[in-house]
Each structure stands twice: as structure tokens, then as C-alpha cells.
Amino acid sequence: MNLLDAVRSNIEQEFSWWQRDARSVFGSNTQLPLSGTIDVDVAIVGGGFTGLWTALVLKERQPQMRIAILDAYRCGDGASSRNGGNVHGYWGALPTLLPIFGTDKSIDAARLGTLAQIRLREFATAPGRDVWWVEEGYLRVATSPAQVQKIQEFIRIARDLGVDSTLTRLPQTELRNLCNSPRFLEGLLFSEGATVHPARLAYALRQAALDAGVQIFENSPVKHVRKGSPNKVETAHGAITARDVVLATYTGTMGLGPVARTTTLFSSFPVMSEADPEYLEKINYSVARGLADLRMFTHYFRRTKDGRILMGSGSGPLELGSAHNSEKLRRDPASAQRAATGLQRFFPGMRGGVVASWGYPIEVTSDRLPYFGTLADARIHYGSGYSGHGVNATVIAGECISSLILNQKDQWTTSAFCARTRMTFPIEPFRFVGGTMVRDAIVRCEDAEDAGRRQPLIAQAISNLPRVMGMRVGTR
Template structure:
């Protein structure tokens, strides 16, 4: 039965359902003090999300003699780290694209590093007393339209060709239904590496662990300026940090920097959280803890929570011009919110009458080859990590390790990964990047929606969707 839109409006600055729940679990907002005055440390980290916090913990573990200060513009975990879907997995599902971009050996190295990250996050998340809703049962990708069927075989054949057949297992429609029943689910794919977590509670747990490890954390302290030098100087509204090493872990804000902007576009993703309906989950047979996603390029990603809700996300939000991180469309686009809700009603019609309690949006830094990259700014001791491309919970642990290795100046298993060493392709300059990206987005959304209706998209939509492939780009290619 068709349902009218029931989602709440989205407003800039609104926290995600995750972050509001995490603060409730802590007994309310209790921020660390903001920075006042001048301090001197060995390492200054800008950004209190997953990347910054994992970096701080990695440095405390590897070089406990270093003094570390971390500043966060708002509250730790309130940004992208507390807004995502909370699906935790590495890069086995990305083998085909990685092999084409960085070669088979590089793809396997990154995927195996992701498995090390998965092991480390599990170890952190399952420490007694850390209630971060860790549930591990793999991931299932489902075909939800005939045009998506062929992608299943690509996953399976790539895993076999690279000698890792157990990382991607084809599922029949009957096997998919054993995980979750839907009238639109067809065949699918089971990926053994996969877990779900409460992302904001994980971020807050990392914050607590960093404070206990001796990291100085200053919340509500945005960076207002950065002067490179020996040492570097970070300015804030009421203070200054003098530091030999600086780590920039500020997600889409890095798109403003020239060494990053040529390699990333600022997209957006929207997600919703339903009211609890455990009886509905039981009715569709979703009794295990795997996360699910369809096989669109602008993917629908969905998972359940421990209290019987469903999160549904859609990675199809607007593209910002010239990396403008203040563009309200990144957080308030009602059409994108509606696509997330439409995905919920279509993919899981058993939830057609379950209210949506919260909708939120946020920017994502999509790199030119969809992989993150970690670098040191030439001639400085300023390090940064960018380009997670909407896939952050597992890779941010990898990012923390890579950035710690760059800070320490060591050549190891992390700093020699392609994430730190490959040549990242350049994107077209503006205005071609944003205008072209918006045209391609329009074409792909139109084609994928037509495919789900069982019809062919118009010639203009198909032409727009084909632009990246025609010009040999690695971003936006279906």
C-alpha cells in the first residue's frame, strides 16, 4: 500500500538519531572544556571523529612518550562519524574496482588491511562495559531489479580470479529470503566480513578511551587558522596550539585545501531511522544481524538495531559546487530524504506503516577512485586523511594507523599501503566537476529508478549516466 511521506523535516545542524541516543546513554551533554590560552604539544590532531580518535589512540600505543592534543569544532562524534549507517566492513566488496584502479596486488593488500582493521575494531568494541551495539553476522548485497543481477557474478568472478573465493558467495533468491524476505529481492551475495555497530556510541567510547590514555581533548574548539612551520601553529577562537606534528582529520572540510580539492568531490548521503517494530522484523524473517544493501550505484544501505528499528540510507544526495561544505543541500535536501524513505517502502514493504522517527543528511568526501588517501603536505609536518567516499567505519581505523605511521616517520605495513602511496587521479576543474557531476547524478538516478520499474530510461538520462565511462573517469562509473 502506498504511504504518504511521514518523515520529519531535516534541518541544518540537527544531530543524527545515533548521536542523540549516544548522549542520552551518557546522561546528557557533558563536553570537554574548550581550549583557552596557549599550549605546546608534540602532536595536534584537528577533528574528533573516528579518524582523529583512532590516530590519537594509535600514537598513544606506539609512542606513549608523545604529548597529544585533539580539538573538535563541536562534540566528538557529532559529525560524519555519528551520522553514518554503522556498517563495519573492509574492502572485499570493492575488489573489482580496486583491481582495475590499483592492480590485483594493491587491491588484495588494502582488503587484507581492512580485515586487520575489522579485528582491531571488534577487539575494542567488545571490551566489557562498552555498550556500542556490536553485532557481527556478515553483509548481504541483494539484487532488487533485473539490471542488478549481473553485478553478483562480477563479485564472485573477481574473488575467484584473485584467489580469495570465500570472500564473496553468490546467493539464490531462496537463500536471500532466508536472510530477509522481500517481494523485490532477487539473487544476492554474502560477504562474510561484516558487522553493525552504534556509530555514535563507538565514537564516544573512543573519546573516553583517548582521555583515559592521556590525550588532551578540547571540544567546541574549531580551528580558525593553521600556520605551517617548525613548529606548526594552530589558532582557535580563544587559544593556540604549538605542535611539531599536525594531523588534519576533518572530513569534508579538507576539500577546501588545494592538495585535497583536486582529488575529491563533496557529495551527500541521507539516512532515516524508523520507530521500533521488532514484530515486523520477525515477520520478514530478518532474524540475524547482517547488514544489507542493494546493488545500485547510488546504493540503499540498511540494517536493523538492537531495539528493532531499521536504518535506511541512500547515497544519492546533492553534489556541492567547489567543495562548499556549508551548502544547505548537504543536510536539508528533502528530495534526498524522500529517496531514502522510498527505498524503505519499496525494499521492505512490511515496514510501510512504521513511522520514521528521524531523518538526517551529511556531506561525504568522494575521492576520484573511491579510496581514501593519507599524505603529508610537501615540505611540512602536516598530515591528513581524506576521501573515504561514504565508507568510513572500518577504513577510519586504517586511516588512524596510516596517519600515526606518517607522524612517526616509519615505513611499515600501514605507510606502504596503496592508501598512502598511490597516485590519486585528478578530477576535472570547476565548473565542469560540479556541473558534470550533477548531470551524471541525474542520469544515474533516473536510470536506476527506471530499471526498478522495469522500463528503459530515456536517451538523455542514459547518455548522462555514461559520461564517466566515455571519458575514462573512475568516479561515477556504473
């Protein structure tokens, strides 16, 4: 069996600001590439957050288990070191989850996210680790009257479910004490939320895996994964035989049929500002709390330890089928400019400009929840669909995939993260063409709302098509 499409990765060599900063502190030494043939219990393809957490969880549950990680470059150099570093679970996703999963499964998913948050905190705050962990909640802000209505809906749902202790509504006067941007009208503070330096976290996880006895082979791109008993993972200069294989390749799993049918490719583009801690103190943005507005294609942002602002736009281009190596998912001037415009709009007093920008593809499942599974005819496991919020979700991945490998029926494998029926997307090219039309229409409508203008009628009609068609994703 050749699963080349599911494991091939083409990481651009333009590093994120996070990666450059981490390299300046820790260096860029790599583990030796795979050479020759070895036999292990579990071979993990991909050394990002998913692969590293899975290895660590397996080692905790079965310390004698033989585990090897293969990475095409250096562990963590893919999506893991290119995200915004906002860390939060699924309490804020309840309005999206409830119509799909119902009350019990939705709250269960949120509670598992809380367990993941606890594990992240314990790891990040252990002695000797400096990953810029700051846990001050997660703030959603309304920047238009339409977004204020969304806050009201959040509050109503939380009260109806009896989970309103997870959030606090902040009128503008109180919001100004946390971040006094002239664009913020109202806020919703979720008690569960943190920020982290994602590249430093990747370095720490990598070191922890090495310390636990996990074999790591870097600069070892996988050429083939051959199904069998055992499975065989091949690189240019070696091979690994393993009872279980984990495909922890993020968007690379779009090459798998079960993933491709229920997942689509988007992209996200952040920019990083010059440091201006004096201005941030002046507007009361004194702690590195993560924020996002309430657009569907959000602006997500946070300050850094040294007084910068990362501003990201989740409205990048889509791509056809499983083409996760597409250049436009990594370089799109319009998306980068949208993030830079958001930075200027929300923080007009920041001195200096943008010092770095980058982009990367993200997977979005048809119901917006990650999924972890096993191929029907093989002991080959995978994780997919993080929707750009993978710091917390990859901890869940480690627990879920480990339980699948160990054939354990527990709170992880019986949850919606592993046990659910997912709606399939239309076949290509209808998925790409329709998705692009709806994405562009929603961006135009939300831009109009932010500017206080009427939404264009044609764009409004197109943006409502997913809801009219009964779809669960792409609806406002």
C-alpha cells in the same frame, strides 16, 4: 600559513537519531575548551573517528607522546555519528579497484581493511562497552535483473583472484532465510561485515582517548593553522604549538589543494523508522546485519538492536568546489524522500513511519579509495575520501597517519592508501556541472531498472559519458 578552509566546520544542530539515542544514555557533558597556550607533540584538529583512532594508535606506539585534540563541538558530533553504522572493508570493492590498482595492490588494500575490522572488533567487544556491535557479515542484494548480473561479475572476479572464500552467493530461497523482502532477487554475503551504533562508538573512543592521557578540548573551533617549526594551531581563546598537526576534519580537508584536485563533494541521506521488531522477526530479519543493494548510488540499510530500520540513499546532491558547509548537502527533501521510498519499497509491512532523517556531505576521491598524506612543505597530515564508508576506513586512517607522523615505512605507508598517484577531476565549474548531470542520469536509469522499465535513452547516454571519457569514477 592560514589553513582556515581546511579546518572550519559548520555542524548542523539537528542531531541524527544515533546522537539523540547516545545522549539519552551517556549525557552531553563536554570537555573544557582550550584556554591559554600549550605545547604538545601532535595536535589533532577534529575529534571524530579519524582523530580519535589516530590519537589511540599514537599512544599505543609511543605512550609518552603528548597529544591534544581540538573539536569545534563535541567529539564525534560530525560525520562520525551520522553514518549508517555498516562496518566492512574492501573485498566488495575489488571490481572497482582492480582496473585502477591491479591485483596486488587491490588485494593488499582489502587485507588491510581486514586488519582494521579485527581492531574494531577487539575495541567494540571489550568488557564494559555497549556499542551495539553485531558481526554477521555484509549482505549485498540484487533488486533488479541488472543487479543480478553484477552479482555474477563479483563471483567471477573473486574466483579468478582466488579470494572466493570471502563471499557466498545466495539464491532467493536462501536469501529469504536472512531477510525476506519481496524485492530481493538474489544475494551476495561477504563474511567480513558488522554493524555498530556509530554515536556510541564515538563516545567509547572519546573515553578511551581520555583514559590514555590524550588532552581533549571541545567547543574549540580552530581559527588558524600556521605552518612552522613548530606549527601553531589557534582558537579564539588559546593556541597549541606542535611538531605535527593532523587535519582530521573530514570534508573540511577539501580546503587543501592536494585533496580538492582529486576529490569531489557528494551527500548522503538516511532515515530511521519506528521500531517494529515483530515484523522484522516475521520476515527473518532477526540480526542486525548490514545490507545494501547493487545500485551505483546505493540504498544502504540495517536493522537496529531495538527493531528499527535505517535506510539511506547515497544519491544526494553534489556541491561546487570545496563548499562543504553548503546547506543543500545537509538538507535535501528529495534525497530524504528517496530513502523513505526505499524503506517502504523493501519493507512494505513495517508499521509506523519515519521518526528521523538527516543528511551530511561525503568526500569521494577520483578512484574511490581513501587517501592519507602529508603536505609537501610541512609536518601537517590529513585524511580524506572515505566515500561514506568511514567506520572501517578511519581505523586505517589511524594506522596510516600515525606511521606518517613517526616517519615509519611499513605496510600502511607503502599501501595504496598512502602511496599512489590520483587522477585529478576537471576544474570547476565543469566538475560540478558534469558530475550533477551524470548523477541525475544514473539515478533515473537505476530507478527505471528497479521499476522494470526501459532506461531513458538520453539519461542512458549521459550516464555512460564517464566510461567513454576513460574516467575511473562515476562509471556504472
